[in-house]
Amino acid sequence: MSLINASIDSAIAIAERRSGKFGAEFYAGRTNAILERAFLAFKTSSWMIVLSGFVEPVFYLLSFGFGLGALIGGVTDGAGNSVSYAAYIAPALLATSAMNGAIYDSTWNVFFKMHFGKLYQTMLATSLGTLDVALGEIGWALLRGLAYAMGFMVIMAPLGLIPSWWGILAIPGAVLVAFGFASIGMGITSYLKNFQQMNWVNFFMLPMFLFSGTFYPLSIYPDWLRMIIEALPLWQAIQLERDLTLGTVGWSTLAHVAYFAVMIVGGLYFTTKRLSALFLR
Amino acid sequence: MGNAFKEESTELAKKTAPADLMIVAKGLTKKYDDFTAVDGIDFQVKRGESFGLLGPNGAGKSTTMKMIGATSLRTGGELTILGKDPNKQGPEIRAHLGVVPQTDNHDNDLKAWENLYIYGRYFGLGRKFLKKKVEELLDFAQLQDKRDVKVDQLSGGMKRRLTIARGLVNEPEILMLDEPTTGLDPQARHILWDRLFRLKEEGVTLVITTHYMDEAEQLCDRLIVMDKGKIMAEGAPADLIKKYSSKEVLEVRFGSSKNAEAAEKLKHLGDRIETLPDRILFYAEDGEKVLKQIHKLGFEPATSLVRRSSLEDVFLRLTGRTLVE
Ligand SMILES: Nc1ncnc2c1ncn2[C@@H]1O[C@H](COP(=O)(O)OP(=O)(O)OP(=O)(O)O)[C@@H](O)[C@H]1O
Ligand SMILES: [Mg+2]
Numbered sequence: 001m002s003l004i005n006a007s008i009d010s011a012i013a014i015a016e017r018r019s020g021k022f023g024a025e026f027y028a029g030r031t032n033a034i035l036e037r038a039f040l041a042f043k044t045s046s047w048m049i050v051l052s053g054f055v056e057p058v059f060y061l062l063s064f065g066f067g068l069g070a071l072i073g074g075v076t077d078g079a080g081n082s083v084s085y086a087a088y089i090a091p092a093l094l095a096t097s098a099m100n101g102a103i104y105d106s107t108w109n110v111f112f113k114m115h116f117g118k119l120y121q122t123m124l125a126t127s128l129g130t131l132d133v134a135l136g137e138i139g140w141a142l143l144r145g146l147a148y149a150m151g152f153m154v155i156m157a158p159l160g161l162i163p164s165w166w167g168i169l170a171i172p173g174a175v176l177v178a179f180g181f182a183s184i185g186m187g188i189t190s191y192l193k194n195f196q197q198m199n200w201v202n203f204f205m206l207p208m209f210l211f212s213g214t215f216y217p218l219s220i221y222p223d224w225l226r227m228i229i230e231a232l233p234l235w236q237a238i239q240l241e242r243d244l245t246l247g248t249v250g251w252s253t254l255a256h257v258a259y260f261a262v263m264i265v266g267g268l269y270f271t272t273k274r275l276s277a278l279f280l281r
Numbered sequence: 282m283g284n285a286f287k288e289e290s291t292e293l294a295k296k297t298a299p300a301d302l303m304i305v306a307k308g309l310t311k312k313y314d315d316f317t318a319v320d321g322i323d324f325q326v327k328r329g330e331s332f333g334l335l336g337p338n339g340a341g342k343s344t345t346m347k348m349i350g351a352t353s354l355r356t357g358g359e360l361t362i363l364g365k366d367p368n369k370q371g372p373e374i375r376a377h378l379g380v381v382p383q384t385d386n387h388d389n390d391l392k393a394w395e396n397l398y399i400y401g402r403y404f405g406l407g408r409k410f411l412k413k414k415v416e417e418l419l420d421f422a423q424l425q426d427k428r429d430v431k432v433d434q435l436s437g438g439m440k441r442r443l444t445i446a447r448g449l450v451n452e453p454e455i456l457m458l459d460e461p462t463t464g465l466d467p468q469a470r471h472i473l474w475d476r477l478f479r480l481k482e483e484g485v486t487l488v489i490t491t492h493y494m495d496e497a498e499q500l501c502d503r504l505i506v507m508d509k510g511k512i513m514a515e516g517a518p519a520d521l522i523k524k525y526s527s528k529e530v531l532e533v534r535f536g537s538s539k540n541a542e543a544a545e546k547l548k549h550l551g552d553r554i555e556t557l558p559d560r561i562l563f564y565a566e567d568g569e570k571v572l573k574q575i576h577k578l579g580f581e582p583a584t585s586l587v588r589r590s591s592l593e594d595v596f597l598r599l600t601g602r603t604l605v606e
Binding site: 028044117118127 | 387
């Protein structure tokens with residue numbers, strides 16, 4: 001009777017459709033199931049944490065951008081135009097909050113699930129693959145990053161902090177940045193064994209936030225230091241967002257995009273490998 | 282003669298038809314660094330069979346289950362599940378399997394019903410299908426009144442029931458149960474047995490580990506007894522009892538100080554005798570007869586009991602009575 005129907009929609013039939021295709025051993029094409037899980041869990045999660053991720057950059061913008069900005073006046077951007085201090089740091093804060101959100105999700109959240117929740121073992125006992133899990137977890141971080149970025153833009157735009165129409169692209173830009181950080185972050189987290197080691201992550205994040213050209217141009221640094229900072233992902237992220245919101249788009253903007261594309265691919269590869277090593281050993 | 286030929290040819294057909302062999306392990310080995318948890322075991326499981334893995338703690342049962350479940354990579358030998366290699370085709374194989382792991386691993390952020398639902402979604406099953414399925418499984422697990430409770434607020438046995446129900450969500454062809462009834466009350470145990478019998482009738486292949494020998498005797502068509510990663514014996518429960526034990530067992534007690542002395546003088550009786558601190562066991566075709574012989578020799582046991590030999594006797598004989606470390 002319903003036998004035919006049942007076999008079309010059975011778990012086996014669903015899995016068999018990917019059989020033999022490239023990557024079938026680690027990817028079932030079902031990232032959406034993990035996003036759905038994240039949404040179910042989110043409904044009952046702590047709204048304070050969610051809200052703080054949004055409020056933080058806004059507070060920074062108010063205190064530094066407008067408070068400190070009143071003392072400083074203007075800054076010259078990459079193309080030599082003078083911009084207000086608030087408009088100068090706003091994209092940096094956007095990039096930083098994308099980074100922070102991604103790192104929070106891919107380190108603290110993932111760490112907890114790996115070691116206490118046993119969630120990934122459960123997922124990987126089904127017909128999901130390790131790349132599904134990695135993409136799903138990162139994808140959730142990105143959705144959150146997207147929501148933060150849009151919220152921040154809604155505040156920035158009316159304040160006149162986004163002088164260029166290119167600025168709309170700063171939203172997908174923030175998602176790209178978050179994707180890069182989350183991919184690497186999840187891989188790194190898989191090596192961490194306890195909460196002390198988790199603090200090392202913060203130990204790197206804070207100085208990167210303060211010194212990556214967030215609040216002032218790198219031109220005040222000696223050359224060797226400037227080159228180190230320019231290699232760091234947060235500087236890349238800030239430049240990307242700043243190019244977009246200020247409309248100083250050029251080849252270098254594309255280079256920043258490429259930087260994150262490499263970071264994403266490398267991070268996903270690394271994370272998928274690690275998940276296999278940890279949970280399918 | 283014609284009959285014999287026919288039987289042989291169907292035997293042959295069974296051997297060559299890969300669809301009928303659900304699991305084939307040859308020299309299957311798992312090493313954790315230097316430690317060998319599963320040491321080159323061979324076995325096969327046919328479609329619709331109910332196959333048991335017995336063995337003391339640390340024998341390698343769960344490790345074997347995980348390798349079959351394609352969640353642990355083998356380090357040596359061969360393993361095919363439905364003709365596929367779990368080291369390479371994990372997701373595909375897992376679609377066929379229902380897994381009840383030894384330790385419950387629920388999603389503690391979710392409610393009871395959500396756990397069943399999302400597990401089905403991981404298999405890619407449709408929402409409409411799952412809506413019905415989840416209700417059916419909540420009924421089966423008798424968790425309807427706890428459906429909206431977060432999992433960490435369920436009792437141990439309830440969690441276990443939820444794990445078992447979850448293993449059925451994708452209507453698996455092979456159901457892997459690692460000590461499914463540990464922590465269940467007698468009612469829940471019987472509900473599970475009942476369900477397992479029905480699944481078996483429907484053609485589902487069962488792979489079960491348990492420490493309850495009565496359960497193994499009831500549920501398994503065939504089983505292996507493992508110890509230290511190796512297979513000690515294989516066969517149907519009744520055959521194993523025949524082979525490694527006797528039909529009956531006579532248990533007598535003379536009081537702990539006198540047991541050893543009496544055993545020394547009675548050791549020629551029955552097929553085999555085993556002296557324990559608190560009693561002596563005589564393995565024999567006819568327990569009453571041995572008891573009469575004991576009386577004839579002038580011994581008066583404080584208590585005596587004749588019982589049928591069980592799988593437990595086989596198990597203890599094969600794996601030793603002392604706690605294996
Ligand atoms: N992840 C692991 N790393 C190292 N050794 C392991 C690991 N998992 C299991 N072992 C070892 O492998 C051996 C077999 O373990 P396994 O869990 O398969 O036993 P079991 O037969 O299921 O026992 P039990 O009846 O207690 O469940 C044990 O000695 C155990 O310590
Ligand atoms: Mg076990």
